[in-house]
Amino acid sequence: MTRSKPMAIAIKDIREVFSSVSIYGPMIGVPLFFAVALPFLTVYVALHAAPSIASRIAITPIANVAKSQVDSLSFMYFFAINVLGPIFLTIPIFTASVIAADSFAGEKERKTSENLLAAPITNGELLLGKILASLIPTILLTLAVFGIYGATVNFLSIREFSTAVLPTPTWLMMLASAPLLALAAIAVVVFVSAHVRGIKEAQQISTLLVLPILLIPFISILGIANLDVAFFAYVIAALCIVDTVIFYISVKDFKKEKILY
Amino acid sequence: MKYAISINGIGKRFGNEYALKDISLELGKGITLILGPNGAGKSTLLRCMAGLYKPDEGRVKVLGKDPYSDAGIRKRISFMPDNYGLYDFLSVRDNILFFSRLYGVNDDTAISKAMETLKMLDADSYINTKVGQLSRGTKQKMLFCKALVNDPDVILLDEPTAFLDASSSAQVREALSDLAKAGKCVVFVTQRVDEATRFNSRICVIRNGRIIKDTDTRGLYNEVLSGITVSIRLARPIRQEIRSKLGKNVIIENGNIVKARIRDYRDINEVIERLIKNGAYIASVDYAEPMIEKLYAGDNDEE
Numbered sequence: 001m002t003r004s005k006p007m008a009i010a011i012k013d014i015r016e017v018f019s020s021v022s023i024y025g026p027m028i029g030v031p032l033f034f035a036v037a038l039p040f041l042t043v044y045v046a047l048h049a050a051p052s053i054a055s056r057i058a059i060t061p062i063a064n065v066a067k068s069q070v071d072s073l074s075f076m077y078f079f080a081i082n083v084l085g086p087i088f089l090t091i092p093i094f095t096a097s098v099i100a101a102d103s104f105a106g107e108k109e110r111k112t113s114e115n116l117l118a119a120p121i122t123n124g125e126l127l128l129g130k131i132l133a134s135l136i137p138t139i140l141l142t143l144a145v146f147g148i149y150g151a152t153v154n155f156l157s158i159r160e161f162s163t164a165v166l167p168t169p170t171w172l173m174m175l176a177s178a179p180l181l182a183l184a185a186i187a188v189v190v191f192v193s194a195h196v197r198g199i200k201e202a203q204q205i206s207t208l209l210v211l212p213i214l215l216i217p218f219i220s221i222l223g224i225a226n227l228d229v230a231f232f233a234y235v236i237a238a239l240c241i242v243d244t245v246i247f248y249i250s251v252k253d254f255k256k257e258k259i260l261y
Numbered sequence: 262m263k264y265a266i267s268i269n270g271i272g273k274r275f276g277n278e279y280a281l282k283d284i285s286l287e288l289g290k291g292i293t294l295i296l297g298p299n300g301a302g303k304s305t306l307l308r309c310m311a312g313l314y315k316p317d318e319g320r321v322k323v324l325g326k327d328p329y330s331d332a333g334i335r336k337r338i339s340f341m342p343d344n345y346g347l348y349d350f351l352s353v354r355d356n357i358l359f360f361s362r363l364y365g366v367n368d369d370t371a372i373s374k375a376m377e378t379l380k381m382l383d384a385d386s387y388i389n390t391k392v393g394q395l396s397r398g399t400k401q402k403m404l405f406c407k408a409l410v411n412d413p414d415v416i417l418l419d420e421p422t423a424f425l426d427a428s429s430s431a432q433v434r435e436a437l438s439d440l441a442k443a444g445k446c447v448v449f450v451t452q453r454v455d456e457a458t459r460f461n462s463r464i465c466v467i468r469n470g471r472i473i474k475d476t477d478t479r480g481l482y483n484e485v486l487s488g489i490t491v492s493i494r495l496a497r498p499i500r501q502e503i504r505s506k507l508g509k510n511v512i513i514e515n516g517n518i519v520k521a522r523i524r525d526y527r528d529i530n531e532v533i534e535r536l537i538k539n540g541a542y543i544a545s546v547d548y549a550e551p552m553i554e555k556l557y558a559g560d561n562d563e564e
Contacts, residue, residue, distance in 0.1 A: 008362040012348065019350035111344050115407070118311045118340035119363040122332045257314055 009129025086216035104193035173232035194258035265446035271319035349393030
């Protein structure tokens with residue numbers, strides 16, 4: 001397997017995604033908006049409603065903080081990691097689904113697959129190129145969004161409470177699971193694209209993966225599990241297994257004829 | 262290697278329907294026309310040669326290798342589909358560069374080769390234009406240009422002149438003839454009899470997924486241009502009164518069109534001679550349509 005052919009495919013696909021503002025606009029704009037807007041909302045709630053909410057949630061106390069600010073800051077800490085963190089974990093799934101669906105099912109829908117599949121590329125090179133095309137922008141966007149989100153949270157918490165909330169080991173573990181979530185979404189798209197006619201169907205099916213992610217805040221609020229380093233270590237281990245299984249099935253099922261028409 | 266393409270008893274199914282059934286062909290250097298009506302299976306056959314489809318039965322070898330499973334051999338094959346398939350968001354240059362990189366062709370060589378072909382087709386001014394902004398005919402020129410960029414030994418073309426003007430079609434045909442003379446194997450799929458008979462080449466007629474004739478231009482005229490009615494267009498109308506002088510097999514449909522039932526192609530000359538003697542000026546002889554009807558609908562002798 002050569003490196004140049006998968007890279008050529010990846011670069012072409014990335015250029016295709018970024019050639020249409022209707023694809024990359026919402027894909028980038030919405031997460032960036034939330035990365036800035038949600039911390040402001042969090043600090044507002046923390047300052048005005050947190051004490052009463054915090055008293056009803058089991059929140060880890062924060063050291064070295066004045067007693068009068070504990071409830072607000074604890075709430076902000078809890079909300080920033082346990083509620084908004086998992087919400088931001090949907091970004092790699094949505095982004096990877098959008099790009100991968102455009103990359104795989106898009107070739108079928110736009111009838112560009114014939115020239116591509118007639119070229120001297122192996123199935124492995126084709127799949128690797130398309131996976132890279134989805135994974136690279138997803139990781140970059142996720143890092144950017146987590147970075148902006150973390151910076152905004154810290155800016156607000158330092159201003160209001162004179163202490164930074166992020167990063168924490170749990171938050172970093174959450175970030176570490178993002179590429180694996182993206183890979184799961186891509187693997188599902190690879191599988192689904194061979195069986196559907198267009199981009200929309202491929203996207204819709206793969207974005208179902210966000211459902212378990214959206215359960216995480218509830219698991220935390222209801223006290224079913226504690227979102228700590230150990231929890232995300234299990235999540236990462238489980239994702240490694242799930243990714244391997246889905247990729248194995250997808251690659252085994254992949255036949256280039258299936259993305260022809 | 263005697264044959265560039267060896268097809269041995271292939272069958273291809275889509276669901277329960279056979280698109281190709283028991284096709285065997287050996288194609289060597291030069292041009293081979295695959296002629297057939299819509300849905301005959303000619304594009305499916307071409308895709309099997311290009312390695313896009315894996316036959317359900319039989320085997321295809323191109324330059325001694327299986328083009329479906331051997332990616333390496335596809336470096337020496339080029340394929341021009343009938344639906345363009347270039348990337349609309351990229352310029353012609355970027356499309357050429359993308360595909361040339363997949364074929365392992367150096368960027369400078371690819372652009373220089375592409376410009377040569379585009380100049381021949383009078384389309385070099387579009388090199389930096391996005392493909393999505395081009396007309397159908399110009400897109401087809403770009404696709405032809407892409408098909409030659411890897412200097413292939415086997416060239417597979419699906420209706421390559423379908424949307425080209427007469428001059429560009431002639432240029433493409435001339436280029437293909439030159440490639441054939443240079444020892445390349447060119448497979449040209451078309452549904453147009455007039456296109457297929459422009460090359461003095463082998464013609465394989467396909468219908469309902471089977472090869473029903475394997476002949477050449479002369480053989481096709483000999484076998485098919487008989488027992489049919491041809492239309493002769495006249496530059497000036499002629500009077501109905503001269504009908505009796507033209508023979509029993511001739512009908513004046515209207516002043517400008519004469520229909521003549523012919524036994525074989527030689528009868529066309531006789532009818533034209535009689536028409537000229539009676540003051541007619543011949544504009545054209547239309548034989549393609551009745552020939553197609555006979556080819557695609559009637560003659561089952563060889564099945």
